[in-house]
Amino acid sequence: MKLDVRTIMLMLSGINLLGAGMMALISFHANNVRGVRQWALGHCCMFIGIFTSTQLSPDWPLWILATIPLVTGCGFGFIYNGIQAFNGKRCNYWVSAWVGLQMTVQSIWFSVAQNDMRTMLLANSLLAGCVFAACALNLRLKTTQPLKTAYGLAAASFSFIALMSLLRAMNIYLTPAEGIRLFAQGDINPVFLILGGLSQLAITLSLVLLITFRLVRDLHEQASYDSLTGAMNRRRFEDEASRLLARAVRTGEPLSVIMIDVDFFKRVNDHYGHQAGDEVLRRLARLLHAVIRSEDCLARYGGEEFCILLVGTVERGAAQLAERVRLLYAELHIDWKNDILKSTLSAGVSDSLTVGADLTALVGAADHALYRAKNAGRNRVALHSETHQPA
Numbered sequence: 490m491k492l493d494v495r496t497i498m499l500m501l502s503g504i505n506l507l508g509a510g511m512m513a514l515i516s517f518h519a520n521n522v523r524g525v526r527q528w529a530l531g532h533c534c535m536f537i538g539i540f541t542s543t544q545l546s547p548d549w550p551l552w553i554l555a556t557i558p559l560v561t562g563c564g565f566g567f568i569y570n571g572i573q574a575f576n577g578k579r580c581n582y583w584v585s586a587w588v589g590l591q592m593t594v595q596s597i598w599f600s601v602a603q604n605d606m607r608t609m610l611l612a613n614s615l616l617a618g619c620v621f622a623a624c625a626l627n628l629r630l631k632t633t634q635p636l637k638t639a640y641g642l643a644a645a646s647f648s649f650i651a652l653m654s655l656l657r658a659m660n661i662y663l664t665p666a667e668g669i670r671l672f673a674q675g676d677i678n679p680v681f682l683i684l685g686g687l688s689q690l691a692i693t694l695s696l697v698l699l700i701t702f703r704l705v706r707d708l709h710e711q712a713s714y715d716s717l718t719g720a721m722n723r724r725r726f727e728d729e730a731s732r733l734l735a736r737a738v739r740t741g742e743p744l745s746v747i748m749i750d751v752d753f754f755k756r757v758n759d760h761y762g763h764q765a766g767d768e769v770l771r772r773l774a775r776l777l778h779a780v781i782r783s784e785d786c787l788a789r790y791g792g793e794e795f796c797i798l799l800v801g802t803v804e805r806g807a808a809q810l811a812e813r814v815r816l817l818y819a820e821l822h823i824d825w826k827n828d829i830l831k832s833t834l835s836a837g838v839s840d841s842l843t844v845g846a847d848l849t850a851l852v853g854a855a856d857h858a859l860y861r862a863k864n865a866g867r868n869r870v871a872l873h874s875e876t877h878q879p880a
Contacts, residue, residue, distance in 0.1 A: 502540035513529040524572065524573070524574035528571040530564075534560045551597075555593050555596070558593045563586070563588065568620075568624060568692075592613055618652075624647040625645075640699065643696060657685075737841060748795075748855040749811070750859055754769070765826075768825060815834055836859060837873065838871070839874075
């Protein structure tokens, strides 16, 4: 059964129109996800280019003929730009312009100036294959599930359509020049176009999957982290602590907990307002994030109270870190509406060697030591083990 090439290309244009509509709709409701608008624009350009090419007429003026590869090439570039933006990189729009101009120059030069349809199709297939291969390479990132699966599917889809483009170029190269036409039927050309269309559909669906999983991850982070300070909230902290405590039981490594509280925090709120208090908490959280390790856990445990879980650290080591934080915070000057905010903090420390590998017991012991530090005059660090030493 012979497959009509024009019909297949109309199917390709329909897939791109569907992709453009989906991406445009998503962009209106998920404007915090970068790259979606570029994908919508890229699919739209590819739809216009492919659909218009099926309606080609030799009577059309040259400027219209030149617009078709320009728009199509820019569409390829916008897809690449969308991946760059989605990955948090800066969009290089010159890539879209370069691909569009390159495809235009190739098409006009080889089809009009040289009257060499074979070389034109060969050059454009190679260019498309290179762009899709670059898209696939930019999707090979180290990330966590479920984004890892979505990235893998998208990379595989782009890799497959790049392979189809390169195989189509090879087929064009091996086909005699007299058998080359834009809508040549043959036995192989329609197969390449159908496989390319299926790959295009897979690309669209995988990009939607990427957006969906990114939104799920963002929602999970919003539910797991304090929006003011960027520290874990109490629920996420307890989940992470349970995992680290279970590992500590298996390996025998110690864990320590530091409870930190801003001294006389209510005075800051009462005198300067709650926005000033928020700034104090943000600056303290920034300081804590800077001094702890990536494997440690920091949480805003409540109000002006922060909790740090230190992996592989005994009480004395945790106390040294708490003392360092206390000194750094005491030197911190916070500019606030022509005033300088200064305050101190108190801290309590405990570890699993003296309390046991139980989160409630560890936090309770560190909290007891914290209140002991406050009762002793504040602006100091107290150890849980010292509370049980005879006077």
